[in-house]
Amino acid sequence: MTQRRxxxxxxxxxxxxxxxxxxxxxxxxxxxxxxxxxxxxxxxRYFCADDTHGTAIMIRARQEGRAETDVIAEMSESHQxxxxxxxxxxxxxxxxNSEANKERCTEVWKALRDQNLxxxxxxxxxxxxxxGIFLADRFVKGTCPNCATPDQYGDSCEKCLATYSPTDLKDxxxxxxxxxxxxxxxxxxxxxxESFRSFLSEWTGQDDHLExxxxxxxxxxxxxxxxxxWDISRPAPYFGFEIPDAPGHYWYVWFDxxxxxxxxTQEWCAKHNQNLDDWWRSDQTEIHHFIGKDITYFHALFxxxxxxxxxxxxxxxxQVHGFLTVNGEKMSKSKGTxxxxxxxxxxxxxxxxxxxxxxxxxxREDDIDLNLEEFAQKVNSxxxxxxxxxxxxxxxxxxxxxxxxxxxxxxxLFENGAATGEFIAEAYEAxxxxxxxxxxxxxxxxxxxxxxxxxxxxxxKEGKLDEAxxxxxxxxxxxxxxxxxxxxxxxxxxxxxxxxLGTEIKTWDDxxxxxxxxxxxxxxxxxxxxxxxxxxAVIDASTDASTETAGASAATSDDSGDALAAxxxxxxxxxxxxxxxxxxxxxxxxxxxxxxxxKLLKLTLGLGGDETRTVFAGIKSAYExxxxxxxxxxxxxxxxxxKMKFGVSEGMVIAAxxxxxxxxxxxxxxxxxxxxxxx
RNA sequence: GCUGAAGUAGCUCAGUCGGUUAGAGCAGGCGUUUCAUACGCGCCGGGUCGGGAGUUCAAAUCUCUCCUUCAGCACCA
Numbered sequence: 001m002t003q004r005r006x007x008x009x010x011x012x013x014x015x016x017x018x019x020x021x022x023x024x025x026x027x028x029x030x031x032x033x034x035x036x037x038x039x040x041x042x043x044x045r046y047f048c049a050d051d052t053h054g055t056a057i058m059i060r061a062r063q064e065g066r067a068e069t070d071v072i073a074e075m076s077e078s079h080q081x082x083x084x085x086x087x088x089x090x091x092x093x094x095x096x097n098s099e100a101n102k103e104r105c106t107e108v109w110k111a112l113r114d115q116n117l118x119x120x121x122x123x124x125x126x127x128x129x130x131x132g133i134f135l136a137d138r139f140v141k142g143t144c145p146n147c148a149t150p151d152q153y154g155d156s157c158e159k160c161l162a163t164y165s166p167t168d169l170k171d172x173x174x175x176x177x178x179x180x181x182x183x184x185x186x187x188x189x190x191x192x193x194e195s196f197r198s199f200l201s202e203w204t205g206q207d208d209h210l211e212x213x214x215x216x217x218x219x220x221x222x223x224x225x226x227x228x229x230w231d232i233s234r235p236a237p238y239f240g241f242e243i244p245d246a247p248g249h250y251w252y253v254w255f256d257x258x259x260x261x262x263x264x265t266q267e268w269c270a271k272h273n274q275n276l277d278d279w280w281r282s283d284q285t286e287i288h289h290f291i292g293k294d295i296t297y298f299h300a301l302f303x304x305x306x307x308x309x310x311x312x313x314x315x316x317x318x319q320v321h322g323f324l325t326v327n328g329e330k331m332s333k334s335k336g337t338x339x340x341x342x343x344x345x346x347x348x349x350x351x352x353x354x355x356x357x358x359x360x361x362x363x364r365e366d367d368i369d370l371n372l373e374e375f376a377q378k379v380n381s382x383x384x385x386x387x388x389x390x391x392x393x394x395x396x397x398x399x400x401x402x403x404x405x406x407x408x409x410x411x412x413l414f415e416n417g418a419a420t421g422e423f424i425a426e427a428y429e430a431x432x433x434x435x436x437x438x439x440x441x442x443x444x445x446x447x448x449x450x451x452x453x454x455x456x457x458x459x460x461k462e463g464k465l466d467e468a469x470x471x472x473x474x475x476x477x478x479x480x481x482x483x484x485x486x487x488x489x490x491x492x493x494x495x496x497x498x499x500x501l502g503t504e505i506k507t508w509d510d511x512x513x514x515x516x517x518x519x520x521x522x523x524x525x526x527x528x529x530x531x532x533x534x535x536x537a538v539i540d541a542s543t544d545a546s547t548e549t550a551g552a553s554a555a556t557s558d559d560s561g562d563a564l565a566a567x568x569x570x571x572x573x574x575x576x577x578x579x580x581x582x583x584x585x586x587x588x589x590x591x592x593x594x595x596x597x598x599k600l601l602k603l604t605l606g607l608g609g610d611e612t613r614t615v616f617a618g619i620k621s622a623y624e625x626x627x628x629x630x631x632x633x634x635x636x637x638x639x640x641x642x643k644m645k646f647g648v649s650e651g652m653v654i655a656a657x658x659x660x661x662x663x664x665x666x667x668x669x670x671x672x673x674x675x676x677x678x679x
Numbered sequence: 680g681c682u683g684a685a686g687u688a689g690c691u692c693a694g695u696c697g698g699u700u701a702g703a704g705c706a707g708g709c710g711u712u713u714c715a716u717a718c719g720c721g722c723c724g725g726g727u728c729g730g731g732a733g734u735u736c737a738a739a740u741c742u743c744u745c746c747u748u749c750a751g752c753a754c755c756a
Contacts, residue, residue: 137755155755165754213684220682221752230756254756297756322750359691366685367749374691377705385718393715434692438703445704448719457714472714525716 006044006286007279008034009261011295012051012096015075016060019082019341021353022324022331025368028357029321029431030290031088035488036428039508045279047264049094049101050076053240054253055136059176061239062131068239072097082341086350087491092268096256100270101263102241105256109243111310112191119229123188126154126166126181128174133237134186135166139176142169189246190229196305197227203304203314210300211363214293214320218300230302258303261289262312286316293320293365319431322367334622334664336543343541347534351490351527352379358433358489372539376530382437383490386444387482388526390451391500394475395523397456401469402519403501407477408470413450417443417481418512424485425508433489440485447478476501477514484511496526582638583654583678585668586613591625601625603653605635608675613637616649622663634666634678 010030013023030046037044052072061068072095080093094100112118126135140154145168154166166172167183174181201223204215231252233243238250262280269276279285291299299318307314323330326337344353356375359382360368407414420439427436451471459468480501487494487505498505500521589612590604601623603615615635636652655665668678 217683217751224682228754228756252756293750296751302756362692364684365750369691371691374705378691381705384716389715389718391715393718395715397714438693441704449721451714452712452720455712455714457712460714468714523715527716529716 004037004042004044004286005279005282005284006037006042006288007265008037008044008046008288009264009290010046010048011289011291011299012049012257012260013079014054014056015050015052015072015079016056018075019079020331021326021339021341021344021370024086024341024353025324025357025361026290026292026321027083027088028086028354029319029361029433031086032354032358032433032488033288033290033428033431035089035491036425036508039484039487039505040425041507045091045265045268046089047092047094047261047268048090049096049098049260049264050079051253051257051260052076052095052097053238053251053256055133055234055238058133058237058239059139069097078342082345085345086341086354092264092271094260094264094267096253096260096263098263098267100266101256101260104259104262104266105241105251106244108255108259108306108310109251112306113245115309117192117195117309118232119190119192120187121190121229122185123231124167124183124185126172126174127184128177128179128181130177130179131174133176134184134235135174135176135181137166139174140166140169140172140181141175142166142172145170186235187249188231188235189233189243189249191232191305193230193302193305194227196301196308197223199308200227200301200304204300208317209315210318211320211365214296214300214318214365218296222297222301227301254298254302255306258299258306280312282313285313287313288317288319289315290319290321293322296320319363320365321361322365325367325369327371328369334543336539336541339538339542344538346541347537348530349527351383351493352530354489355379355383355437355486359437361431361433362435363431372532372535376532376535380529382441382444383493384527384529386441386448387479387486388493390444390447390475390479390482391497391526392523394451394456394472394479395500395520397460397472398469398476398520399522403476403516404466404470404473405517407514407516408474410474410478411450413446413474414477414481414514416446417478421481421485421508421511428488436485437489440482443478443485444482447475447482450478451475473516476520480515481511484508493527500526580638581636583634584637585632585672585674585676585678586635586637587632587674588628588630591623591628593620593625601628603628605633605651605653606674607637608673611675613650615651615653617653617655619653619655619663619665623665628665632667632672632674634668 008030010027013019019027027048034044034046050072052068057068057071061071064071076093076095083090083093126140127133128135128139135154137154141151142154143150144152145164148170150171152169154169154172155164166181172181173179201219204210204218204223209215210218232255233246233249234240234252236242236248236250240250240253241256243249243251262276265279266276268274269279280287289299289303296318299315304314325331326339327335329335329337331338344350352375356370356379357368359378420443424436424439427433427439454471456468456471456475459465459471479497480503483494483497484505494505500523501515502518502521503510503515584607586605586607588603589606592602600616600618601620603617605613605615607613613635634654636654639651653665655663668676
């Protein structure tokens with residue numbers, strides 16, 4: 001086999017949030033592939049970095065009263081600790097806020113300029129005069145220009161679903177300072193990405209660069225019409241690199257982030273006396289990017305365009321994966337399924353998750369589901385009961401004698417396993433780990449059948465010691481074969497398994513030659529079962545608090561003050577003003593979902609006696625109707641009825657939280673009864 | 680609405696350049712062994728392959744149509 005040179009990346013995690021089990025789908029998918037290639041003897045390098053620039057980091061640093069560089073240094077350390085905890089091994093882990101990255105950004109930029117691909121255009125945006133920064137849509141709130149609902153974000157209204165520009169909002173307020181934003185115009189630089197369209201149409205459709213469904217998506221969604229210019233600069237203040245030929249303007253974070261792949265490689269090259277061009281300007285090198293489907297656009301359109309413009313090697317493959325759901329639903333803080341990597345590691349073995357994800361992953365961009373019951377069952381049944389147990393049930397028989405000196409007749413099992421190894425390798429190569437795992441477990445089944453049929457414990461009783469030893473030698477060799485095939489997925493288990501037989505796993509082809517005559521170490525447990533109690537402990541720990549959202553604008557469930565900062569206290573009002581609002585305790589008599597509505601639940605609220613109100617509440621994303629029925633809530637009882645798409649809403653249910661799954665309906669303490677006024 | 684994808688046993692999936700009685704694992708039922716982390720092994724039940732129509736000697740697999748689900752988009756890229 002000729003040795004391939006392969007460069008692999010995962011998307012750069014953003015320095016504004018912690019690693020969670022959703023992120024891990026990607027890093028584990030990548031790590032498994034890299035480990036497989038290394039085991040096959042290829043020169044494979046895995047590069048990643050923290051993505052550090054942008055407004056979100058800048059705002060976070062301001063709120064915490066420290067330098068951006070402090071924030072990102074701390075987060076980088078945390079990220080790398082989490083990755084290491086899951087046995088994810090990078091050849092180099094850098095940062096987009098590095099000299100190397102600045103150099104490479106400058107290089108790409110120069111190429112774009114030289115080819116006249118950059119144009120200038122004015123962009124009108126809201127500006128926060130107190131903070132002195134331009135405001136992205138999510139940092140502006142005001143009254144919907146369409147239906148007059150107050151307190152709506154700058155891009156769309158949650159009530160009437162209208163979309164608009166933040167400059168259309170009535171009474172806009174900055175969510176950062178509460179100041180009234182000004183409309184300002186600033187110069188932005190754009191890359192005329194349209195000039196790459198014919199190249200992209202060709203590239204995305206050929207040579208397996210993308211899964212066909214992804215290529216179809218791009219073709220249908222973007223490449224059929226003119227590509228809009230890409231807004232690639234942000235005016236000061238901005239945390240990032242200042243554009244050399246445009247003082248006061250910075251590269252947009254999405255420009256310098258992927259270039260971080262090259263910069264990370266460059267730093268590694270410097271340390272290992274390698275030439276960067278051998279990795280990024282060579283048709284001898286394969287480049288594989290692993291990404292989530294949310295950033296397909298950037299990696300399959302913008303990124304190849306940048307690479308082409310600057311004369312770098314184009315990706316061999318952009319591998320797109322889906323999102324993670326837990327128990328069939330989006331990860332949710334209120335359900336405790338928004339699980340941080342570090343929280344998981346406090347209670348559970350990383351090997352479990354590596355195995356489970358591998359068993360689920362295919363080359364397609366389907367979402368994968370972490371059903372926690374299935375997780376425990378699958379790991380216990382397949383990995384512990386079948387694979388590990390094979391060693392456990394046979395090792396003791398040969399603890400004194402070691403393996404047979406010649407490999408015994410085994411009905412062709414080992415040979416079959418060696419041959420199957422090629423199919424397993426094909427599956428790994430194609431990123432079809434689901435298939436690889438199925439093949440491996442199939443081999444484990446055959447090994448267990450053989451062991452049962454031969455019944456070495458029986459042979460031992462009958463005094464046929466040599467025969468018993470032979471059977472166990474076969475079993476342990478088959479076990480070893482399995483652990484070699486599983487090594488990319490569960491490296492720690494494989495390493496410890498090899499130690500049992502006094503060897504190391506060096507290459508994939510070790511699975512082709514049986515061990516003979518070697519000693520066997522005393523067996524000790526290689527892996528314990530998943531205990532649902534520990535799984536529950538993870539859920540509990542994730543439900544409590546301590547979880548932190550990715551966005552700076554979103555509130556956290558701690559007392560940091562972020563929530564207050566995200567939405568400052570409103571203007572003062574008088575007691576009379578307050579008394580105009582009639583808040584009442586109400587019981588949820590009925591809660592119905594409206595299938596066509598994305599955000600609304602239809603609630604029938606009882607105010608005592610026969611008095612009821614129909615209220616449409618935008619809490620579908622956070623509550624199951626059944627969980628609401630019967631409970632007491634607080635409602636605005638004298639709000640003017642509003643005609644909505646699905647009927648007339650006769651009030652409002654009081655709730656806190658930034659939205660989405662983070663919505664918390666308020667309840668009175670025990671003793672309150674429907675109809676009582678809240679003073 | 681537009682675009683992309685998907686609908687195969689209770690669950691997770693395999694199988695599709697058309698071709699023997701549609702497969703696996705898990706879950707369920709029955710039996711069995713005792714070497715092993717009460718694990719393993721054997722057997723059984725269970726699917727009109729989303730519905731309908733068409734092409735064909737033959738369709739889960741090709742064509743059309745309808746239904747359902749998911750995701751993306753509707754000026755953030």
